[in-house]
Amino acid sequence: MAGIYIHIPFCKQACHYCDFHFSTSLKYKREVLKAMHKELQLRAEELKGEIVETIYFGGGTPSLLSISEIESFLACISKNFKVSKHPEITLEANPDDLNEEKIKALSLTRVNRLSIGIQSFFEEDLKMMNRAHSAQESEKCLAIATKYFDLITIDLIYGVPGLTNERWKQNLQKAFDYKIAHISSYALTVEEKTALASFIKNKTYPSLDENLALEHFNTLVSETEKNGFEQYEISNFAKKGAYSKHNTAYWQGVAYLGVGPSAHSFIKNRRAWNIANNAKYLRALQQNTLALEIEDLSLTDRYNEYIMTGLRTVFGVSLENVKNRFGEKYFEYLQEGVAVFLREETVVVEEGILKTTQKGKFLADGIAAELFYV
Ligand code: SF4
Structure with missing residues (x-):
């Protein structure tokens, strides 16, 4: 897909x-x-x-x-x-x-x-x-x-x-x-x-x-x-x-191809973004080349992205998924970091899924940033 x-x-x-x-x-x-x-x-x-x-x-x-x-x-x-x-x-x-x-x-x-x-x-x-x-x-x-x-x-x-x-x-x-x-x-x-x-x-x-x-x-x-x-x-x-x-x-990490000046793509753990300049974009394509930059996402990049989209969406962050996809190190890091937000009741864990509460929703980006692996 x-x-x-x-x-x-x-x-x-x-x-x-x-x-x-x-x-x-x-x-x-x-x-x-x-x-x-x-x-x-x-x-x-x-x-x-x-x-x-x-x-x-x-x-x-x-x-x-x-x-x-x-x-x-x-x-x-x-x-x-x-x-x-x-x-x-x-x-x-x-x-x-x-x-x-x-x-x-x-x-x-x-x-x-x-x-x-x-x-x-x-x-x-x-x-x-x-x-x-x-x-x-x-x-x-x-x-x-x-x-x-x-x-x-x-x-x-x-x-x-x-x-x-x-x-x-x-x-x-x-x-x-x-x-x-x-x-x-x-x-x-x-x-x-x-x-x-x-x-x-x-x-x-x-x-x-x-x-x-x-x-x-x-x-x-x-x-x-x-x-x-x-x-x-x-x-x-x-x-x-x-x-x-x-x-x-x-948000669920499905591949997408972005076409046109400034468009982003995400395919097989690789992110690419086209030049945000119509003239330069045009010149490159007229010469049958692509004007884009590419970045291979590290495991940490992918973990951080999963935390960000998980907390912003109804799908949440599956703790089991964190353990299986990213390993024990990331799982423990998350457990430690999330404690303060659980106490503040800005997040909650329900059936193994970490989600923002109503109170935490407006703060989701900030909470995610605090939970990023750095
Ligand atoms: S300038 Fe206005 S219409 Fe154009 S992309 Fe931005 S918000 Fe949309």
Whole structure:
């Protein structure tokens, strides 16, 4: 089993908080897409013997692709890889790219899961984030998309200065009203070299308030639970049967090939990441070479990664698995390190599985970092 991730490195405009790789110039879009096709062909060997169960168009903004560009990627994948009969195929889309004609056309392709970057249903939040869409477009596209797609996930951002808990609740309520089956929700964070970082530095934007983010997170957890969602990963909430297969496979260490500038891959304990520069990526592929760096993961790297994903997900960390996969040394190290968190009741062991408790969920990354083998 394997997944393929396609990174579309273009956006209409830069959101203030975003540090993903993208270019707002579409000048070389055609050439970059062609190079990505070539990368798929050149790297097909890496997934030899694997069945591709999930395909994910992320970015950047994949909804900037035309229907024929999406179909031609899917045809290229089918030609070069063994693809299962009914793969999960997700496409990330922004509301401003989704009119009824486009949504209908998308629903007639093999794309069967639409991931819509709503972020907020309020104009003031969208303006603060410099999103390209309006609150009205957020609602309009959802009203249409739910007619054509059964599987829709939306992204929502919390911890935005000025977003009261009451308005945050209203954001969530909108998602429930549209009967969305999956929500991914992240706190606004300040990443280096983003517009948000410089605005905060020169005081044209208020600093982020961790207590506000925590209040929103608690509201998110309780409201989604009340509305029948399961929090299967710290930031991901799904109705029954609506887990993201692609991301779940990723968290469970399944192989995936990432194609396009800045895309990451993980195959046979080896991690690779493509250069995050469209021009350099393009030049390399035009010369039939790959512009990527490779790292072989050590046993410690794999152990640390298992702890991190285990504590962030509903799957937890299996103590038996730690003993069998990593050995006695790591098992004892974990036993020792975890004692303090068991006492604080931020983690719990149930039937041999170590998990974060409700109290520990917001702290999962910090707890995992403390348990890393160094
Ligand atoms: S649309 Fe998405 S990828 Fe593009 S700048 Fe905004 S958040 Fe980043």
